[in-house]
Structures are given as C-alpha cells and as structure tokens.
Amino acid sequence: PHPQPxxxxxxxxxxxxxxxxGQYTAPIAGYYAFTATLHLVRREQRRKWQPxxxxxxxxLVCVQSRCQHNSNLETVSWLDNGVGLFTISVTGVLYLQAxxxxxxxxxxxxxxxxxxxSGSDFSAILLGV
Numbered sequence: 001p002h003p004q005p006x007x008x009x010x011x012x013x014x015x016x017x018x019x020x021x022g023q024y025t026a027p028i029a030g031y032y033a034f035t036a037t038l039h040l041v042r043r044e045q046r047r048k049w050q051p052x053x054x055x056x057x058x059x060l061v062c063v064q065s066r067c068q069h070n071s072n073l074e075t076v077s078w079l080d081n082g083v084g085l086f087t088i089s090v091t092g093v094l095y096l097q098a099x100x101x102x103x104x105x106x107x108x109x110x111x112x113x114x115x116x117x118s119g120s121d122f123s124a125i126l127l128g129v
Contacts, residue, residue, distance in 0.1 A: 016124065023103045024122070026096035030129040034061045034073060035091040036104045039117040042084065055079040057114070058107035059090040061122075067105055079110050085117070093127065 017024050026032065038059055055078055063071035073092035094102060104122050108114050 017122075021103070022122070023101040024124040025101040026098055026124075026126075028126070028129065029096065029098045031093050031095050031127045032102070033091070033093050033125045033127055034102060034123070035089070036061055036120075036122045037087065037089045038104070038106065038120045040086045040088065040106075040114040041117055042079065042086065042110065042112050042114055056107075056109040057086070057088060058109075059088045060105045060107065061090055061092070061094070061102055062105055063094060063096060063100055063102050065103065065105075067107075086114075 016027055024032075024034075036059060040057075057077045057079055059075050059077075060067050061073040063069075066072070071094065073090050073094065075088060075090040077086070077088045079086055088106075090104075096102060102124065106114070106116070
C-alpha cells in the first residue's frame with residue numbers, strides 16, 4: 001500500500017518523502033531527477049531609505065543540506081520591487097547514495113520577507129542506478 005496524499009490533487013508514491021521534514025531520502029543508490037516549484041509572496045515593499053542589498057533569490061535542492069558543495073542544483077532569479085506572487089523553479093539530476101537525503105532551500109537576498117504558498121511542490125524520481 002502507498003501513503004495517502006495529504007490533499008486532493010497531490011500525488012505521493014513511495015516512502016522516501018517525509019512531508020514533516022521536507023526531505024526526500026533515497027531508498028537505493030542512483031540518479032534522481034528533482035524538481036521544486038515554489039510560489040512565494042512578498043507582502044512588504046522595500047523601504048526607500050534602506051540600502052539596496054539586491055533582490056536576488058536562489059532556490060536550491062541540496063544533498064545532506066550541503067548547499068556550499070557541488071552536491072546541489074541551483075537557480076537564481078531577480079525580483080522586481082513590487083509586492084505580490086513570484087514563482088521560482090529548480091530542476092536537475094543528482095546522484096544519491098542509499099540513505100542520503102535531498103531537500104529544498106531558499107536563499108533570500110531580497111529586502112523583504114517571503115512566504116512559501118500552498119501549491120508549491122517538490123518531487124524526486126529515480127532514473128536509474
């Protein structure tokens with residue numbers, strides 16, 4: 001039997017994904033295709049008097065939470081100064097040993113906080129060993 005989805009329209013097969021921790025643990029060693037699509041909301045505009053640190057936003061899928069090493073996928077986006085909804089996606093293939101995990105991280109260099117919205121997704125598919 002497969003775990004039941006948390007909500008309608010959600011597909012969840014296999015035991016590798018932990019919805020509480022947000023980590024996918026590889027059941028066997030192999031190449032995995034990862035995709036993460038994050039819908040983010042910025043509720044505040046940057047104040048005019050604040051120094052501009054930039055509006056760079058990075059989404060990463062990292063192995064064993066080691067985002068500084070080469071074991072990650074990364075995409076970079078630049079946000080405009082408006083308030084509203086933004087979508088950022090990262091996709092690619094990583095090799096995981098059995099028992100290693102991958103998870104999604106957001107590096108927010110924007111000048112205001114972002115909130116991840118429902119409808120965001122994270123998937124892993126074993127391509128081969």
